[in-house]
Structure formats: structure tokens, C-alpha cells
Amino acid sequence: MATRRSFIHTAAAAAAGSAFPWLAFAQPFEVVKIINGFPAGGTADATSRRIAERMGGTAYTKNAAVVENKPGAGGRIACEVVKNAAPDGTTLLLTPYSMMSIYPHIYKTLTYDPVKDFVPVSIAALMTHALSVGPMVPASVKTVKDYLAWAKANPKDASYGSPAAGSTPHFLAALLGLNTGTDLKHVPYRGSAPAVADMIGGTLASCSTPTGDALANHRAGKVRILATSSAQRTPFTPEVPTYAEQGFPELTTEEWFGFYAPAKTPANVVAAANAAIAQALKEKTVVDSLALMGLVAHGSTPADMEKSQRDELNRWGPIVKKIGFTAES
Incomplete structure (x- = not known):
């Protein structure tokens, strides 16, 4: 044989x-x-x-x-x-x-x-994903729970962009809305860059994207990252608590x-x-x-x-x- x-x-x-x-x-x-x-x-x-x-x-x-x-x-x-x-x-x-x-x-x-x-x-x-908000969302919104409260009070504006329908960041935000009873409207884009651009421009409230796609604008103060999907805080955003830290452990993932x-x-x-x-x-x-x-x-x-x-x-x-x-x- x-x-x-x-x-x-x-x-x-x-x-x-x-x-x-x-x-x-x-x-x-x-x-x-x-x-x-x-x-x-x-x-x-x-x-x-x-x-x-x-x-x-x-x-x-x-x-x-x-x-x-x-x-x-x-x-x-x-x-x-x-x-x-x-x-x-x-x-x-x-x-x-x-x-x-x-x-x-x-x-x-x-x-x-x-x-x-x-x-x-x-x-x-390896990458994590992040929920970020732009100038459409008031500066008083600093946490995921703040964002959900704002979204429920402003349902017409409660939208989030993602790099693609059916992508991991899309599903993380969809789960967040589903698990908290919040109607978050999904706006799919052809990649994160145009979604982040619209968020900065004030025509889109928030984005769920790879953390890196919002990182430079977060550091520049143009957007605010509210949470990341990592098990521990990322070395790139040590000041930002994870979803798990804020009470949403089911959103912990790494891609x-x-x-x-x-x-x-x-x-x-x-x-x-x-x-x-x-x-x-x-x-x-x-x-x-x-x-x-x-x-x-x-x-x-x-x-x-x-x-x-x-x-x-x-x-x-x-x-x-x-x-x-x-x-x-």
C-alpha cells in the first residue's frame, strides 16, 4: 500500500x-x-x-x-x-x-x-469593529446606552452605515438594535470610507465599521467611537470601553x-x-x-x-x- x-x-x-x-x-x-x-x-x-x-x-x-x-x-x-x-x-x-x-x-x-x-x-x-457617531448626534452622547436613548428619542435620524449588507459590522449593529428593542435603520455602503464621509458630513448619524476605518477621524475629533467589539480594549483606542464593558457581551467578536x-x-x-x-x-x-x-x-x-x-x-x-x-x- x-x-x-x-x-x-x-x-x-x-x-x-x-x-x-x-x-x-x-x-x-x-x-x-x-x-x-x-x-x-x-x-x-x-x-x-x-x-x-x-x-x-x-x-x-x-x-x-x-x-x-x-x-x-x-x-x-x-x-x-x-x-x-x-x-x-x-x-x-x-x-x-x-x-x-x-x-x-x-x-x-x-x-x-x-x-x-x-x-x-x-x-x-486581525481587526475589531466599532460603533461611532458623527456631528448629527449630540456631544452629550458618550456611551452605547446614551446612543440607544438618543436613537429611541430620534427615530427618524437613528441610522447607521456599514461597509456592506451582511457584513460583520452590519450584524453587530443589527444585534444591538434587536436585543435592546431599538429601531436602528441600516444604510449599506460600498465600503466604510463613503459611510464615514457621510457621517462626518452630518447626513448619517452613526457607523458600524472596522475600528480602523473610523480611527483617524476619531483621533481628529471629527467622530466619536463609542465602543469596540474586542474582548479587551484595543491598543488603538484604550480610552474607549468595549461593548462587553458597557453591558453587551454578545457583541464581542474579532474578524x-x-x-x-x-x-x-x-x-x-x-x-x-x-x-x-x-x-x-x-x-x-x-x-x-x-x-x-x-x-x-x-x-x-x-x-x-x-x-x-x-x-x-x-x-x-x-x-x-x-x-x-x-x-x-
């Missing part, structure tokens, strides 16, 4: 080598593309670019990777682009886990299968950005991409620049990322059912 397995593995390797000649010669690619599904200026874009800049000069790619933003449909367009890309290792997807672990619960039909159409490469960064390759990408190409990402994440400039966006640089093995995706898929099913949200709702 062992001899037969060895023969099969050798034959498979030989077949892969003939189909993908770079496997035999281990030549790094000239150009690698990283696709993300959100506009410039947000955390997905920042994660893509900071890591892309430091991937060059590795066994995976000679040059820095090229980032392409494909915003729209809550990140699903980017997923479809990468699903349909050649499985040769030259195209990667950078996405929050929402698109892979939450969307299957809210879309009756997706144009991609999170498991069958992609190969996990590496987690890239990751991760890299995927199209299905059938050869395992050693995935390994080379993983190594290049790991090297980039060790660079102090990358760690520091991600921190400016409220992100913690964090790599992983493909296997660990796959397990985390599966765990989150199982965790979010009951939550989505409780909220009652579907793509048609």
Missing part, C-alpha cells in the same frame, strides 16, 4: 510539473495581483497595499504585488473575479471572512462557493482579513505565497502601517485559516437566523 501511495504522489507531482512548469524550476512570478472588494481608503485596501509592497524579492514574486480594487456587491465581485482567475498563483483575493463565513447564510445562491472555489493561503491581519487563491492552485505555489506574506508581515513598516488603521498584523498557515473559516461559518449561522436577515430582506 505504501509503495502504491508513493507512486501516486510521484505521478501526481510529475503531472503537476508538466502542467505548471514553474513548479520544476521554482521561478518567481514577474507580477502578482491582489484583488480586494472594497474602495481605496479603507482597511481592506490598506492591508492589501502594505503587504503587496513587501512581497517582492521572494521565491513567490520578483516584484511588489499589484493591488486592484473591485468594489461592489459587498465584496462578492472581487470573490467572483478571483474564482474565475487562472489557478496559476498570479492572482490572490484579500477579503474579510464575512464573504466566506457569513454570506453563505444570507444568500440563497452565491456566484461562488467559499470552500470549493478557493484555497486558503494565509490570514493577514480577520485573509488571502485566498483560486481552487486548484498547486500546493507548493500556495506555500510560496504563504511564505511571502509571512515575510511581509514581519516587516516593522508593515506592522506599524497596519496599526495606523487599527489592524494587528497576524499570519497563519493555510490549514489554520481553513479551520478558522469553518469555525466562523458554524458560529454565524445561528446569529444570522436570529437577526432574520437575508439578501432579499
Whole structure:
């Protein structure tokens, strides 16, 4: 049996080598593309670019990777682009886990299968989410309970933006409203940046976004972060209490950005991409620049990322059912 397995593995390797000649010669690619599904200026874009800049000069790619933003449909367009890309290792997807672990619960039909159409490469960064308010909300509102009281007294203005319908920040705010009997109206955007811009402009009361997407404006005094979703206060907003500290432990969650390759990408190409990402994440400039966006640089093995995706898929099913949200709702 062992001899037969060895023969099969050798034959498979030989077949892969003939189909993908770079496997035999281990030549790094000239150009690698990283696709993300959100506009410039947000955390997905920042994660893509900071890591892309430091991937060059590795066994995976000679040059820095090229980032392409494909915003729209809550990140699903980017997923479809990468699903349909050649499985040769030259195209990667950078996405929050929402698109892979939450969307299957809210879309009756997706144009991609999170498991069958992609190969996990590496987690890239960890993030928390934040509830922030803008100038439409009085300065006297300093806590989540203050905000809920204001929202109940001002139902016409009680709206919140999120980077996408069905995203983790959308569901955190939806749970907050559901669990407290507060009618918070959801306004989905194509990424956090335009939502935060409207909040600063006074046409939107609040936002539920990745913490980093509100961080610079919070520090500048243009918006106020009222809570974060971390188990402990984040190092980026130590002055801001968590949801749990304010009596909402069910809103404790942490999300990751991760890299995927199209299905059938050869395992050693995935390994080379993983190594290049790991090297980039060790660079102090990358760690520091991600921190400016409220992100913690964090790599992983493909296997660990796959397990985390599966765990989150199982965790979010009951939550989505409780909220009652579907793509048609």
C-alpha cells in the first residue's frame, strides 16, 4: 500500500510539473495581483497595499504585488473575479471572512462557493469593529446606552452605515438594535470610507465599521467611537470601553482579513505565497502601517485559516437566523 501511495504522489507531482512548469524550476512570478472588494481608503485596501509592497524579492514574486480594487456587491465581485482567475498563483483575493463565513447564510445562491472555489493561503491581519457617531448626534452622547436613548428619542435620524449588507459590522449593529428593542435603520455602503464621509458630513448619524476605518477621524475629533467589539480594549483606542464593558457581551467578536487563491492552485505555489506574506508581515513598516488603521498584523498557515473559516461559518449561522436577515430582506 505504501509503495502504491508513493507512486501516486510521484505521478501526481510529475503531472503537476508538466502542467505548471514553474513548479520544476521554482521561478518567481514577474507580477502578482491582489484583488480586494472594497474602495481605496479603507482597511481592506490598506492591508492589501502594505503587504503587496513587501512581497517582492521572494521565491513567490520578483516584484511588489499589484493591488486592484473591485468594489461592489459587498465584496462578492472581487470573490467572483478571483474564482474565475487562472489557478496559476498570479492572482490572490484579500477579503474579510464575512464573504466566506457569513454570506453563505444570507444568500440563497452565491456566484461562488467559499470552500470549493478557493484555497486558503494565509490570514493577514486581525481587526475589531466599532460603533461611532458623527456631528448629527449630540456631544452629550458618550456611551452605547446614551446612543440607544438618543436613537429611541430620534427615530427618524437613528441610522447607521456599514461597509456592506451582511457584513460583520452590519450584524453587530443589527444585534444591538434587536436585543435592546431599538429601531436602528441600516444604510449599506460600498465600503466604510463613503459611510464615514457621510457621517462626518452630518447626513448619517452613526457607523458600524472596522475600528480602523473610523480611527483617524476619531483621533481628529471629527467622530466619536463609542465602543469596540474586542474582548479587551484595543491598543488603538484604550480610552474607549468595549461593548462587553458597557453591558453587551454578545457583541464581542474579532474578524480577520485573509488571502485566498483560486481552487486548484498547486500546493507548493500556495506555500510560496504563504511564505511571502509571512515575510511581509514581519516587516516593522508593515506592522506599524497596519496599526495606523487599527489592524494587528497576524499570519497563519493555510490549514489554520481553513479551520478558522469553518469555525466562523458554524458560529454565524445561528446569529444570522436570529437577526432574520437575508439578501432579499
